[in-house]
Amino acid sequence: MQRAAETAQEVPVRPSVDADGGPKRISVLGATGSIGASTLDLIARNERAFEVVAVTAHTSVDVLAERARLCRAERAVIGDPALYDQLKEALSGSGIEAAAGDEALVEAAQMPVHCTVAAIVGAAGLKPTVAAVRSGQRMALANKECLVSAGDVFMQEVARAGCELVPVDSEHSAAFQILEQADAEGIEDITLTASGGPFRDWPLERIQRATREQALKHPNWSMGAKITVDSATMMNKGLELIEALHLFPVETHQLRMLVHPQSIVHCLISFVDGSVLAQLAEPDMRTPIAVALSWPRRMAAPTKKLDLAEVSQLTFEAADEVRFPAIRLAREAMERGGMAPAILNAANEIAVEAFLAGRITVPGIAALVSETLHHAEGRGLVREASCVDSVLECDAHVRLIAQELLVGGGVGA
Numbered sequence: 001m002q003r004a005a006e007t008a009q010e011v012p013v014r015p016s017v018d019a020d021g022g023p024k025r026i027s028v029l030g031a032t033g034s035i036g037a038s039t040l041d042l043i044a045r046n047e048r049a050f051e052v053v054a055v056t057a058h059t060s061v062d063v064l065a066e067r068a069r070l071c072r073a074e075r076a077v078i079g080d081p082a083l084y085d086q087l088k089e090a091l092s093g094s095g096i097e098a099a100a101g102d103e104a105l106v107e108a109a110q111m112p113v114h115c116t117v118a119a120i121v122g123a124a125g126l127k128p129t130v131a132a133v134r135s136g137q138r139m140a141l142a143n144k145e146c147l148v149s150a151g152d153v154f155m156q157e158v159a160r161a162g163c164e165l166v167p168v169d170s171e172h173s174a175a176f177q178i179l180e181q182a183d184a185e186g187i188e189d190i191t192l193t194a195s196g197g198p199f200r201d202w203p204l205e206r207i208q209r210a211t212r213e214q215a216l217k218h219p220n221w222s223m224g225a226k227i228t229v230d231s232a233t234m235m236n237k238g239l240e241l242i243e244a245l246h247l248f249p250v251e252t253h254q255l256r257m258l259v260h261p262q263s264i265v266h267c268l269i270s271f272v273d274g275s276v277l278a279q280l281a282e283p284d285m286r287t288p289i290a291v292a293l294s295w296p297r298r299m300a301a302p303t304k305k306l307d308l309a310e311v312s313q314l315t316f317e318a319a320d321e322v323r324f325p326a327i328r329l330a331r332e333a334m335e336r337g338g339m340a341p342a343i344l345n346a347a348n349e350i351a352v353e354a355f356l357a358g359r360i361t362v363p364g365i366a367a368l369v370s371e372t373l374h375h376a377e378g379r380g381l382v383r384e385a386s387c388v389d390s391v392l393e394c395d396a397h398v399r400l401i402a403q404e405l406l407v408g409g410g411v412g413a
Contacts, residue, residue: 023051026293029109029128030119031055032063034224035142035168038285039117039293040071046299054108058124059083065090075099077108079124106131115293117168118143121226122349123395126150130388136161140292142168148239149342150391151246157388165247166292171240172247173288174267174279180296182277184249188270192244193260194237194319195220195283199362200261204323210362212355220263220283229352233365234319238330239348242341245334252335257327258316264306265314282306325366329373338384339394340373346395347372350402359406371411372402 026043030036036055043050052071057064058079065087068076075097078087084100091098099108109116109132116132117140118125125143133139134157141147146154158165167173171192179187198217199207215232216225223231230236241255258268263283270276281287284303293299321328326348333340351368354360360368376382376398385391405411 023049024114024293025053025112026050026115026117027054027108027111027113027132028052028117028119029054029056029105029125029132030117030121030143031067032057032060033119033121034222034227035117035119035285035289036067039119039140039289040067042286042290042293042299042301043071045302049299050293053111053113056105056108056120056128058120061086062090068096069094072096075108075111077104079105102127110135113137115140117289117292118146119168121224123149123346123392126154126388126392130154130157133157133163133165134161136163138164138166138292140166140168140289144169144239144243145345147243147246148345149395150385150388151242151341153385153388153391155246166295167243167247168285168288168292169240169243170266170281170283170285170288172243172267173291174281175244175248175269177279177291178267178269178277179248182269183271186271186273187248187250187254188272189254189256190244190248190250191256191258191268191270192237192240193258193263193265193267193316194234195231195263196259196261196317196319197231197234199232199323200259202323204363207323207362212358215355215362219261221285223285225356226349226352229355229365230348233326233362234324235326235330235348235365235369237319238327238334239345241330242334252331255334257319259319260314260316262311262314264311280306280308325363326369329366329369333373336382338382339376339391340382342385342391342394343373343376343381343398344369346398347376347402350399350406354406360411364411368402368405368411371405372398375401375405 028036028039052073054075055068055073056077061078061083077099081101088098105128109128115138118129119142123145129146216228218228265278268278282304286301290299290301333344347369351365
């Protein structure tokens with residue numbers, strides 16, 4: 001059931017926007033997560049440069065209403081239609097439109113803006129993000145699933161709409177910045193770095209006993225629960241390799257990864273002449289978000305300034321695929337192509353949810369993903385994607401398979 005947008009009373013006065021200047025109009029899809037919070041923090045610190053058009057969330061209605069009021073958004077949309085009345089009440093007297101449901105999310109994504117920050121976590125972000133892409137404006141992409149699950153289809157939409165795509169992941173933002181100022185034809189390989197997560201030095205026996213609290217204790221980054229667990233299993237880096245394949249002019253064999261515990265060097269690009277260019281910054285997502293909002297200019301961000309003398313030492317090491325099999329699973333899915341990455345992603349989302357609920361162990365996450373991939377292939381799901389709907393259909397089917405395996409027991413325990 002969809003609810004049409006309704007306008008509350010006392011519409012606030014906002015500065016006008018014209019084609020030649022004035023504030024940039026920004027929408028934030030997924031405003032209650034860590035990326036959304038960081039984006040709105042930057043906007044609040046540069047309020048003359050930006051005005052917020054739409055903010056969305058899935059179920060965090062109180063947080064959404066609070067943030068909509070603080071940034072004086074034009075519209076706030078909650079994904080769960082059952083929460084519409086609660087959102088409307090929370091926004092009463094603010095002048096902010098309230099809306100709810102999937103169609104309302106898509107409508108919000110289509111509102112005229114200079115830039116949309118796509119930060120909805122999971123495959124749920126695919127349809128609204130594609131809707132925003134079709135507007136032809138800048139897309140600050142933080143949703144991994146658009147590229148992991150629907151990479152070819154999504155990039156076709158980007159090309160068809162003439163959308164300017166700027167990645168928000170710190171590693172992809174780093175590569176983007178390097179390649180905007182370098183010869184892409186001379187690329188030899190792209191190396192993404194990984195912190196190694198909380199279990200980088202743990203033996204496998206200890207990882208098998210790891211708790212939810214230990215998995216959520218990232219040494220460097222402040223992120224949401226899902227991506228923090230992905231970092232603990234290193235699935236996050238596997239997904240980022242798949243993203244990079246679609247974002248940059250490289251083949252699978254040109255994509256590498258290194259564990260870099262300090263999280264200072266975010267990406268290294270090697271060129272055929274022997275040169276290696278890298279991007280360095282403190283581990284703070286407000287830096288890549290600032291790049292996405294202001295590129296090709298630079299905007300001030302309230303981040304700690306990098307002091308290499310203070311850091312003193314930068315270290316790198318190879319990833320251990322025995323302790324972190326998610327890396328291998330992601331590489332195999334990337335090389336297989338078609339729907340394989342979508343299957344990997346859907347299975348991983350179910351596995352992470354199960355781990356956070358205490359149903360499986362950390363190693364059980366990769367085990368469930370592997371078993372789901374095997375069953376999905378047996379049912380003929382590893383095929384080419386024809387459109388966004390075909391990806392979503394596959395995603396839904398795979399989630400059922402993963403749930404069946406969980407209920408059946410024996411996987412991931």
